[in-house]
Each structure stands twice: as C-alpha cells, then as structure tokens.
Amino acid sequence: MRILISGASVAGPVLAYWLHRYGFRPTVVERAPALRKTGGHAVDLFRPSMGIVEQMGLLKHVQAKDTGAQRVTLLREGAKAIRVDTARVLGVTPGRHVEIMRDDLSEIFYDATRHDVEYAFGDSIASIEDGEDEVKVTFERAEPRAFALVVGADGLHSNVRRLVFGEERQFTHFLGGYVSVATVPDHLGLSNEMISLAAPGRMMAMYSPRHLEEARATFMFHSPHRLDYHRHDTHRQKELLREHFAGLGSEAPRLLAELDGAPAFYFDEITQLRMETWSRGRVSLTGDAAYCPGPAVGASTSMAVIGAYVLAGELAAAGGDHTAAFRAYEREMADYVRGSRDYAARMVKQVIPGTQARIWAGAQIFRLLDVLPAGPARLLSKLADTTGLHDKVNVKRY
Structure with missing residues (x-):
C-alpha cells in the first residue's frame, strides 16, 4: 500500500519509519530543496516519546545531541539572579528527557529512514482528489501520482489541511501571545545554561547548545489581539519585536540589535488548532498539522512523535483499512489532544507572566526548586505543572 x-x-x-516497518510503502514529499537546516530551536522529548525513540533504536543518537542545558538562570530587573538545575524545573527523571535542537532531531529521523523510504525534496502537493479506491495527487513539479492514502505532517500552516479541510483560520484559537527565535552570536560564552529575563507581558531567553558555536535568542510577549503582519514579512516581524521589547534592560538591547544580521529567524503567533476530526476520506493529518497545542508552550514535538507512532500502529492493526484505522487513531489521541490544549493555555500564562506579582511568585518556585531535596523538588515541579501530561501520558504498544 502506497x-x-x-x-x-x-x-x-x-x-514513514513505522509505516515501512509494518510493510507499507511510504513516500515523503518536502517543499524545501533539502533537509531543513535553518538554525532551528530547542524542543523537548519527554518520557513517552523517548520510549518510542528507544523502540526505533535511536536513543543513543538523540541523547548524543542533547543541548547540554543543565541549569536555568532567572533574571528580574532589580532582583538577584536565581539559578536552578533544568531537571528540577521540569521535574523529570534523568535519562528520560532530552532537550534537542529541532533540526538535529529531524536529521536523526531522516537518517533512520532515507535508505528505506522515498523522499521527494523541492516539491509540494498542488491538488488532492480523493476517490473511492485511491487518491490522485498533483505536484508543483513532479508528474501526478496515485496513492492509497495521503497524510499531512506539514506543520501548523499545513498545505494538506488547507487543500482538504479548508483555510487555516477557521481551526485556530489564539492564545494571546507571540514567539520568536533568532540565531545570534554567543557573546556571553554560555555553557550548559539558559538565561531568562522576565518582565510583565514579555520574556526573553538566550542559550547556546553545547555542539554549536552560535546561540539562540527567544522572545515571547503577550498581546490581547492578533497583530497585523504577513507571515513571510520578517522585516515587519522584527519591528514588532523591537516595539514590544523596547525599554527592557540586561541583554535585550544587544539581542534586538542582532536581529537584522540573524542567519535564521522565526516568528509566529502562539495559537492552537481545534479540529473536530483530523481525517476525511483517504486523507489524515498528524503532528502540528492536526492538533498543534501552541508553539513553544505545548510540547508539540513530543506530541508529534507520539501521534505519528499511533497513526502508523493503527493502520497496521487495521490491516490497512483506513476507515477503521483513522477512527482508532483519533480515539487513541483524543484525551491527550484535549489535555494538551488546556496545558498550553496554562503554560502561556506561566511563561509570559502578566504582572510583577506573577513574576515574583514564579521566582519563589525557582528558589524553592534550588534548595529542596530531589524528591520534594520533583513534587513541587509537578504541582507547578511544568511538564504535566506530556511526561505521564500512556502510549499504546503495537
């Protein structure tokens, strides 16, 4: 089955990895001319997704690309810096959580599949015609082809979702914030550390992965409404960052000055997808294309690994019967997806505190995490909901 x-x-x-392992014949089409190496940003893999990585035989490869972030330094204007171990902040068990650059993770998964799976880079789906026995697909460059099924795993701004389900805006729910990541020089010589500066309605952080020379600057700010800009207009996006971070001290002026020369830059609203179904006919969606809980606040990368694994497993369990498999896939993921939406909405308020009182309260939790023994520190972290369901969700074995 193609x-x-x-x-x-x-x-x-x-x-693609799991479909091939179950005897299907997957083809992956990617708009970029080659595997994306745009600088990227750090993402988290929690216990359930790490279990899937281990089943794929990739655990050592993923752990080898850990960013090395061992502690977080919280800065507040006019207050003393607070330093705490990353594992204490997340409340995770050592070895069952990895922070990794998204580009590195993508490369590991690609290398594990490229000899067994057909990849078509530099192309994109132009149209999808869903039939009774097959799906006819036209491409921007390649000749038309027919497949048994089509899956959109093409992110928050999914092309497949637009072609099959309609325009993106009808499925998005704005969470009241924006996030940006830029590649910048590591002028602080950071080593195994993330520095975070919080102010009411805005947060800035900087970190440098241990295997890279440059650093990443992350900006997040609150907005009560959607801002007016084009998704591909990086000049306007950088203007918005300068407007919202004007007057912030510490490293902010230097990092804002680095934006124009940044070799890689990302900017997007923190929004989540709310779809009643992720499947229609012979077409389905997975990962951010189906249920993005919110960039930077919903652990969506861990969720994408789990969702892809479950979809492949249900197709195998159903013997390729897509109607039964898609139903089972959505049933297996439903509670996790609903929970992730609530989790992300809470995390926005924690990551971008709206008042000085919230910043102070967050600082006190950091202070306690630094001095408590490991057991109570993990309990406090769980009460603060820093990882929530993403570390506890149970994943079906296939």
Whole structure:
C-alpha cells in the first residue's frame, strides 16, 4: 500500500519509519530543496516519546545531541539572579528527557529512514482528489501520482489541511501571545545554561547548545489581539519585536540589535488548532498539522512523535483499512489532544507572566526548586505543572 506523507520535519519521518516497518510503502514529499537546516530551536522529548525513540533504536543518537542545558538562570530587573538545575524545573527523571535542537532531531529521523523510504525534496502537493479506491495527487513539479492514502505532517500552516479541510483560520484559537527565535552570536560564552529575563507581558531567553558555536535568542510577549503582519514579512516581524521589547534592560538591547544580521529567524503567533476530526476520506493529518497545542508552550514535538507512532500502529492493526484505522487513531489521541490544549493555555500564562506579582511568585518556585531535596523538588515541579501530561501520558504498544 502506497502512502504519501507531506512534510519531512519530525512527524513525517517518524510516520514513514513505522509505516515501512509494518510493510507499507511510504513516500515523503518536502517543499524545501533539502533537509531543513535553518538554525532551528530547542524542543523537548519527554518520557513517552523517548520510549518510542528507544523502540526505533535511536536513543543513543538523540541523547548524543542533547543541548547540554543543565541549569536555568532567572533574571528580574532589580532582583538577584536565581539559578536552578533544568531537571528540577521540569521535574523529570534523568535519562528520560532530552532537550534537542529541532533540526538535529529531524536529521536523526531522516537518517533512520532515507535508505528505506522515498523522499521527494523541492516539491509540494498542488491538488488532492480523493476517490473511492485511491487518491490522485498533483505536484508543483513532479508528474501526478496515485496513492492509497495521503497524510499531512506539514506543520501548523499545513498545505494538506488547507487543500482538504479548508483555510487555516477557521481551526485556530489564539492564545494571546507571540514567539520568536533568532540565531545570534554567543557573546556571553554560555555553557550548559539558559538565561531568562522576565518582565510583565514579555520574556526573553538566550542559550547556546553545547555542539554549536552560535546561540539562540527567544522572545515571547503577550498581546490581547492578533497583530497585523504577513507571515513571510520578517522585516515587519522584527519591528514588532523591537516595539514590544523596547525599554527592557540586561541583554535585550544587544539581542534586538542582532536581529537584522540573524542567519535564521522565526516568528509566529502562539495559537492552537481545534479540529473536530483530523481525517476525511483517504486523507489524515498528524503532528502540528492536526492538533498543534501552541508553539513553544505545548510540547508539540513530543506530541508529534507520539501521534505519528499511533497513526502508523493503527493502520497496521487495521490491516490497512483506513476507515477503521483513522477512527482508532483519533480515539487513541483524543484525551491527550484535549489535555494538551488546556496545558498550553496554562503554560502561556506561566511563561509570559502578566504582572510583577506573577513574576515574583514564579521566582519563589525557582528558589524553592534550588534548595529542596530531589524528591520534594520533583513534587513541587509537578504541582507547578511544568511538564504535566506530556511526561505521564500512556502510549499504546503495537
């Protein structure tokens, strides 16, 4: 059974790996001319997704690319810095959590599949015609082809979702904030540390992965309404950052000055997808294309690994019967997806505190995490909901 997957970032290659392992014939189409190496940002893999990585035989590869972030330094204007171990902040068990650059993770999954899976880079799906026995697909460059199934694993701004389900805006729910990541020089010589500066309605952080020379600057700010800009207008996006971070001290002026020369830059609203179903006919969605809980606040990369694994497993369990498999896939993921939406909405308020009182309260939790023994520190972290369901969700074995 031939299955077309759109997107070669995380969910796409994971889905392709498991489909091939179960005897299907996946093809992955990716708009970029080659595997994306744009600088990227750090993402988290929690216990359930790490279990899937281990089943794929990739645990050592993923652990080898850990960013090395061992502690977080919280800065507040006019207050003393607070330093705490990352594991204490997240409340995770050592070895069952990895922070890794998204590009590195994508490359690991691609390398694990490229000899067994057909990849078509530099192309994109132009149209999808869903029939009774097959899906006819036209491409921007390649000749038309027919597949048994098509899966959109092409991110929050999914092309497959737009073609099959309609325009993106009808499925998005704005969470009241924006996030930006830029590649900048590591002028602080950071080593195994993230520095975070919080002010009412805005947060800035800087970290440098141990295997890279440059650093990443992350900006997050609150907005009560959606801002007016084009998604591909990086000049306007950088203007918005300068407007919202004007007057912030510490490293902010230097990092804002680095934006124009940044070799890689990302900016997007913190929004989540709310769809009643992720499947229609012979087409389904997975990862951010189906249920993005919110960039930077919802642990969506861990979720994408799990979703791709479950979709492939249900297709195998159903013997390729897509109607039964898609139903089972959505049933297996439903509670996790609903929970992730609530989790992300709470995390926005924690990551971008709206008042000085919230910043002070967050600082006190950091202070306690630094001095408590390991057991109570993990309990406090769980009460603060720093990882929530993403570390506890149970994943079906196939």
